[in-house]
Amino acid sequence: MAVKKNNTAIRNTPKHLLGIQNLSILEAKSILDEAKKFIKLNRSDSKKLDILRGKTQINLFFEPSTRTQSSFDLAGKRLGADVMSMNMDNSALKKGETLIDTAMTLNAMHPDLIVIRHQDSGAPNLLSQKVNCAVINAGDGRREHPTQALLDALTIINRIGKIEGLKIAICGDILHSRVARSNIYLMNMLGAEVNVIAPKTLMPKAINRMGVKSFTDMKKGLDGCDIVMMLRLQNERMQGSFLPSRREYYEFYGLTPEKLKYAKKDALIMHPGPMNRGVEIDTKLADDINVSLVKEQVELGVAVRMACLKKYCK
Amino acid sequence: MKEKIFINARIIDPSQNMDEKGSLILNDNGKVKAIGKSAKKKDVSPDAEIIDVKGNILIPGLVDMKAFVGEPGYEYKENFRTLSHAALAGGVTSIVTMPNTKPFIDNVSMVDFIIRRGRDKASVNLFPCASITKQSEGKLMTEFGLLSGRGIIGFSDVNKTIQNTELMARIMDYASDIGVLIMQHAEDYELSKNACINDGEIATRLGLEGVSTIAERIIIERDLTLLSEYPCRYHINQISSKQSLEVIKKNKNNGKKFTVGVSINNLSLNENDIGEFKTFLKLSPPLRLEEDRVALVKGIKEGLIDVIVSDHLPEDEESKRLPFAQAATGAIGVETLLPLSLEMFHNESLPINKIIEALTINPAKILKIKKGSLSKGSDGDICIFDLEAPWKVDASKLKSKSKNTAIEGRNLQGKVLMTYLNGQLAFKQ
Numbered sequence: 001m002a003v004k005k006n007n008t009a010i011r012n013t014p015k016h017l018l019g020i021q022n023l024s025i026l027e028a029k030s031i032l033d034e035a036k037k038f039i040k041l042n043r044s045d046s047k048k049l050d051i052l053r054g055k056t057q058i059n060l061f062f063e064p065s066t067r068t069q070s071s072f073d074l075a076g077k078r079l080g081a082d083v084m085s086m087n088m089d090n091s092a093l094k095k096g097e098t099l100i101d102t103a104m105t106l107n108a109m110h111p112d113l114i115v116i117r118h119q120d121s122g123a124p125n126l127l128s129q130k131v132n133c134a135v136i137n138a139g140d141g142r143r144e145h146p147t148q149a150l151l152d153a154l155t156i157i158n159r160i161g162k163i164e165g166l167k168i169a170i171c172g173d174i175l176h177s178r179v180a181r182s183n184i185y186l187m188n189m190l191g192a193e194v195n196v197i198a199p200k201t202l203m204p205k206a207i208n209r210m211g212v213k214s215f216t217d218m219k220k221g222l223d224g225c226d227i228v229m230m231l232r233l234q235n236e237r238m239q240g241s242f243l244p245s246r247r248e249y250y251e252f253y254g255l256t257p258e259k260l261k262y263a264k265k266d267a268l269i270m271h272p273g274p275m276n277r278g279v280e281i282d283t284k285l286a287d288d289i290n291v292s293l294v295k296e297q298v299e300l301g302v303a304v305r306m307a308c309l310k311k312y313c314k
Numbered sequence: 315m316k317e318k319i320f321i322n323a324r325i326i327d328p329s330q331n332m333d334e335k336g337s338l339i340l341n342d343n344g345k346v347k348a349i350g351k352s353a354k355k356k357d358v359s360p361d362a363e364i365i366d367v368k369g370n371i372l373i374p375g376l377v378d379m380k381a382f383v384g385e386p387g388y389e390y391k392e393n394f395r396t397l398s399h400a401a402l403a404g405g406v407t408s409i410v411t412m413p414n415t416k417p418f419i420d421n422v423s424m425v426d427f428i429i430r431r432g433r434d435k436a437s438v439n440l441f442p443c444a445s446i447t448k449q450s451e452g453k454l455m456t457e458f459g460l461l462s463g464r465g466i467i468g469f470s471d472v473n474k475t476i477q478n479t480e481l482m483a484r485i486m487d488y489a490s491d492i493g494v495l496i497m498q499h500a501e502d503y504e505l506s507k508n509a510c511i512n513d514g515e516i517a518t519r520l521g522l523e524g525v526s527t528i529a530e531r532i533i534i535e536r537d538l539t540l541l542s543e544y545p546c547r548y549h550i551n552q553i554s555s556k557q558s559l560e561v562i563k564k565n566k567n568n569g570k571k572f573t574v575g576v577s578i579n580n581l582s583l584n585e586n587d588i589g590e591f592k593t594f595l596k597l598s599p600p601l602r603l604e605e606d607r608v609a610l611v612k613g614i615k616e617g618l619i620d621v622i623v624s625d626h627l628p629e630d631e632e633s634k635r636l637p638f639a640q641a642a643t644g645a646i647g648v649e650t651l652l653p654l655s656l657e658m659f660h661n662e663s664l665p666i667n668k669i670i671e672a673l674t675i676n677p678a679k680i681l682k683i684k685k686g687s688l689s690k691g692s693d694g695d696i697c698i699f700d701l702e703a704p705w706k707v708d709a710s711k712l713k714s715k716s717k718n719t720a721i722e723g724r725n726l727q728g729k730v731l732m733t734y735l736n737g738q739l740a741f742k743q
Contacts, residue, residue, distance in 0.1 A: 021519070098632070098635070098636060099636065100635050100636075118637065120637030120638065120639050120640060121520055121521035121522050121591075121637070121638065121639065122520065122521075122522075122590070122591035122637050122638045122639075123637040125590055125591055126591065126635070126636070140521070141521050141522075141637075141639070142521035142522075143520055143521025144521070178521060181519070204517070205513050205514060205518060205524065205526075206514050206515035206517070206519075207518060209515040209518065210515075210518065210519065240507075
């Protein structure tokens, strides 16, 4: 029982994955290295491990999600954890329970991991202050989506071999995008040069303070880029008129084979999904396996999430 | 009541341009009988109470032009008793209370209630405001004349703004005739929709909806344009930005008559203090850039800003323990108003008399009340403080019912030692 004291100390100070901003370069690299090992496993016949056997993982999704939720679900199960997914759309919150109340209730069930997606920026931070287990941010408001950025990084590394020295364009609804913010932090950290491209109304005011170059013209913004990350127009987060029409948006910011020519010759396309085909990206381009990494992103997403669950579940 | 003489005091009373070592004598009615160098021990009766101030500073009791008291409806956040204790511990003896209670103070019967309740429960001078429009909805103006007759000091929709320009014009027109004070919160709703923080780097990084300084400036410009046509007693509750100050400077230099307030929060904090989602620093108007803060301090120095308010807004923990966008807005501040203001003296950005002026005689003049001064015959509302004493803000030790201070853990210099209300000792450290 002499060990117990030590254990308590660890339990009281779990590490959380709240955002790339709080991550050190060593931590990011260790997650990516770990994830690489899982890629192969996920492609094999026997995908099940028992690293997290006996551990409980709760997926707490306050916003509808298909790929992120199923990806975390699968990742947990492949590591042997007991995974419970809670769809918070129609639950106690509608009865007036606050996030903290929900957190305390769940905490009483002794989970080892809580994966949370929430419509409010900072909700995972708040949650992490109130529970005794590790909290993993699966997207909060428009702030961060760290596992998406990590899986994007892994996808690039898997295809090109490195991130350092690359020029990456992030294009579309930067204002409402947590994927953009996490990717800006991570790609910068890993040594890439980042351009962001958006119409002025969808560009955050102080974006240049985040270490990127901002453009409103795709031709200029894509110049010399190795990777073109397209973002989804987040209609659900838009209140009021940000753009004249989808048609006009597609004309100037939709990625077409013609516009892709502004980038480097072998430039690759990424998209966090779900795609608005014909709004931000030409539908054929999105499916062209020679240039599009979209399917690979989904595949490697599971590996990255397995690495994160393993790392933070202590 | 016995006569009192405060000896060995450094008396600062900007209403009389006074900053001198001397004494203060209160007569047996608690009114000022004599003040300054000329006030001598021999002028008081032999049985008078002698209070040795020991070289500390003696000023008129502070007048806080903007504080929220939870009665009626929000007694769990603050009540008259707890607000009084907090105020007196901060040297504040007169408080203008906000009307956004439940129900609203927008009709005569509510005013009668609040005045009776305040008289019974409060131990500071209360000056209640009524809302400019019914329910602060920005649609129908309240009964300015009747309400003033019942003891309403001024009209404010607190943190809401009259959006309708036609209505604002009528309000100012009507108010100019009967001479009531209109206190506006400047915020264009269309520009500030869903916003909870300054529109800048922190908003970008934290992924929060920001409100630009234009939302404030555009209302100030609109109102000051209207003011040329309808010259009423117009006061801007709180400004937060350098840009607003430029508009104010231009208009004041053109001779336009209006007054301006600023919250102590905007003078002592900036948006970086929000860190990672500290909801206690979610304020309205929001904290802005350091250059804005510096400009506001300079605005006081130049006389462009007349008043410093605490913008005391108690909120229970539950309302603050939410994701930033959902969390309640506001922070308590009446108890720390003076010590935090003194920071601007200690860091050499303002002379002390300028600070005291913005906390005493200036608000009293705007409100047209006989407070904020210790001239002969004034009420014996006095604050005595140690300019140098260091202390650390500990929310649990503050007297407000709610503990949502924006400056938890901050090291302050300057501490209130004693507060007298109408010649009676009301607080002692």
